[in-house]
Amino acid sequence: MGVKSIDKTFILTFSKWVMWGALIGAAVGSTTAFLLTTNDFLGNTRENHSWLIYFLPLAGILLGYIYMKYGKKDGNDSAKGNNLIIEAVHGNAKVVRRIGPIVYLGTFLTVLLGGSTGREGAAIQMGGSIAETVNHYFKVNLIDTNILLLSGISAGFGAAFGTPITGAVFGMEMTALGKMRFDALIPCLVSSFVGHYITESAWGVEHESFIIQSVPETSLKMFGMVILLSITFSLLSVFYCQLRHGIQSFSEKIFKKNHMSRAFFGGSFIVALTLILGTEEYNGRSLDMLEQSFEENVPPFAFFAKLVFTAITLGSGFVGGEAIPLFFMGATLGNSLSGFIDLPLSFLVGLGLIATFAGGANTPIAAFLLSIEMFGGEGIEFFFIACLISYIFSGHHGLWPSQPIYEPKSRLYNLAYGGTIETTEKNK
Known part of the structure; x- marks a missing residue:
């Protein structure tokens, strides 16, 4: 029985x-x-x-x-x-x-x-x-x-x-x-x-495709470069998260959590920035430049412009998602670094896309699988290292303040168990 x-x-x-x-x-x-x-x-x-x-x-x-x-x-x-x-x-x-x-x-x-x-x-x-x-x-x-x-x-x-x-x-x-x-x-x-x-x-919907043209051969030197690059991309994700949360906290305090006033202010700021830069490349989803970054050079500070535009947009009360903006920031930063680092352009761009997302979302396993599904398994060992390194070096920051910390990322941080991303950021 x-x-x-x-x-x-x-x-x-x-x-x-x-x-x-x-x-x-x-x-x-x-x-x-x-x-x-x-x-x-x-x-x-x-x-x-x-x-x-x-x-x-x-x-x-x-x-x-x-x-x-x-x-x-x-x-x-x-x-x-x-x-x-x-x-x-x-x-x-x-x-x-x-x-x-x-x-x-x-x-x-x-x-x-x-x-x-x-x-x-x-x-x-x-x-x-x-x-x-x-x-x-x-x-x-x-x-x-x-x-x-x-x-x-x-x-x-x-x-x-x-x-x-x-x-x-x-x-x-x-x-x-x-x-x-x-x-x-x-x-x-x-x-x-x-x-x-x-x-x-x-429904016949087609998704964007990103192709890595070539991947460098594995070596100790190459793994060392990937580690250093991944740390850089992780810090980019931290900077974005901090700016986005800071704008949200500031706007809520100034406008006493009035969503209408916050969003009007944020929208006005986006309009002003667009007029100052004289381009709409950083409005909307910016998918054209994201795809372009895998094939040719894009403006060297595109990653920073997108970071600011997205932080203001979402921090002031507009909605949508943060994965594609993170993809864009990491990819275009990788594109900019290609002028100083002798690595294949599309590989640097793909590495930046995945590592920045891994650091911001705090989902290293999902980010690694994303690299496989998105790039067909090219450079799998490099992306595995990149996801883990970005996850560790982004610290206890992230896109979602409500994300609980079941256990600290590492003893390196000397952080007590429990709490959330939000409480940890406030305490530190």
């Missing part, structure tokens, strides 16, 4: 996880296809009508009003974005189901009118929204609710970038620094792969 009971429990739980994962993946895959297609259309529209950027401050007022009026429920604030999803996974908050539609609308406004943003934040929050809807209507037992939230994260990331393996692991890795949620493996795996194939096969 005992064995039969265990078998019955195993089969029942496994079946539910597969069913829920597939359901979440299918829904997230479809909504992500809509997100990517619409973002492409809006991005092209903005490029053809440069005057649209002047409406960014007004869009900030509208977006702030929506979050203040409709984004809060029972003390849970949708304006926290990915941080709210992380807090909900740990039982410290509850996902507001309307967070998905709101962040989509906010991302569309931001992309159309010239704010600097990405896509994965919207996809992840829609994943959380859909997972919470499944939890609610299927009356999922309490122990499985956070597991389904993780599967929503996996589906969103896998579908957004066309990287289902990375997506599966990203959902298990992003919500706690130093802990992989293997208990969510089955639904995360199912939702990520289903989401990816629904996006690409069912």
